[in-house]
Amino acid sequence: MTAIKTSSTNQINKRVIVTKCPVTFTLHMIGGRWKPLIINCLLTGTKRYGEIRKAIPAISEKMLIQNLKELEADDLLIRNAKPVVPPHVEYRLSECGEELRPVLLSMKKWALKHNI
Numbered sequence: 001m002t003a004i005k006t007s008s009t010n011q012i013n014k015r016v017i018v019t020k021c022p023v024t025f026t027l028h029m030i031g032g033r034w035k036p037l038i039i040n041c042l043l044t045g046t047k048r049y050g051e052i053r054k055a056i057p058a059i060s061e062k063m064l065i066q067n068l069k070e071l072e073a074d075d076l077l078i079r080n081a082k083p084v085v086p087p088h089v090e091y092r093l094s095e096c097g098e099e100l101r102p103v104l105l106s107m108k109k110w111a112l113k114h115n116i
Helices: 009-020 022-030 035-042 049-055 061-073 101-113
Strands: 077-082 088-093
Touching: 022 035, 022 101, 035 049, 035 061, 035 077, 035 088, 035 101, 049 061, 049 088, 061 077
Parallel strands: none
Antiparallel strands: 077 088
16 A cells, blocks of 8 residues: 555545545545444444454454544543453543534434435
8 A cells, every 4th residue: 555645645635635625624534434333323322343243243253343442532432441351441532532422313314314
């Protein structure tokens, strides 16, 4: 895989847009194919890794792990690993992630109204 050239005009423009437009910033944080599904899954409460995996069967393990790490790094979810064997890891929305509830519910309502 090719490294992203951070000094490219495209990357600079991307950073400017994300920092200047609140809507773009929000979409950047929760956008993509899998993040909305993961967040939606966690709206019903704390879930173990396996429960999230079963709730989103089309996602690969690699993509689930990658998206969970990104959501954790962006402070939208909290990962709680318990020191037991076998590993017991739970995920829940952070306070910041919980604040997305009305946003996602509005988006869901809009999609249903427009017949998706």
